[in-house]
Amino acid sequence: MPELAEVEVARRNVARWWEGREAAEVIVHDAKVAGGDAAALERALRTRVASVDRRGKHLIVRLERGGALMFHFRMTGKIVSSPTPEPRFARLAWRVPGADWLVFKDQRRLGEVLVFGPGEVDAHEPIAQMGPEPYGLTGEDLSGLFGESRRRVKDLLLDQRVIAGVGNIAVSELFWRVGITPEARAHTVDAALLAALAAEMPAYFDWLVAGQMADEIMYMGEAEGAGAENPFDVYAREGEPCPRCGAEIERVVFGGRSTYHCPACQPK
């Protein structure tokens, strides 16, 4: 479940493997990822890469001559470097001279790759309407972004038009770090908590990027038995003791999404 941190790890890897080069060979395993125009996708992949950027949870590969490719991993998508073009769940593979095959894998096929002409990516609605990255913000900035909303803080953080890159896991972890109750409404959260939240976001994402940095990132629930452990303090830890105070961690559900919290550290 790639959120900002996982996409940032992907960005660094893909930049290392692909920047300044272009694909010499392309295999579209799954026509669905090409969005109906496999030829355009192949043409883009065969264009030299100028830079690899991240915006929120989107990976933007900018090409020479101004076009771009945009990957969105949704739930289970990822890009890996592979000696063969067809590891399990491969949807798209391209071979870059001087590197291995790069493979877009996506177990559940909800991810997408979009092709853009010059100037088009930044006008693409999800990008154009996206809120600021969660870096360098103050409590007052957050207050301004939330406005007069009476929605849950959780819902606002997950709304990419309000702020970019925050996902469901991050909400549980951030609220636990800062001491915000999961049902908190935006207009009732005091300034000190908003300031703490604003300060904690970059710290949290930087910590996660540092810990996840690897050629192939492992998502929660993957690679069980392979020694991959849940790196989070409260996420997916219902019934376990809070690492800070020992109270039992609880799970609440809003809109079908779980939020984990410590009832003692995050009182209502």
Added chain:
DNA sequence: TCGGTTGTTATTGT
């Protein structure tokens, strides 16, 4: 067989 999992959007309802 059912419930749960990640992100996002369309739809329906209060």
Added chain:
DNA sequence: GACAATAACAACCG
């Protein structure tokens, strides 16, 4: 209009 809940998308795991 604001807000919230649900299903759908696809596939897998326990």
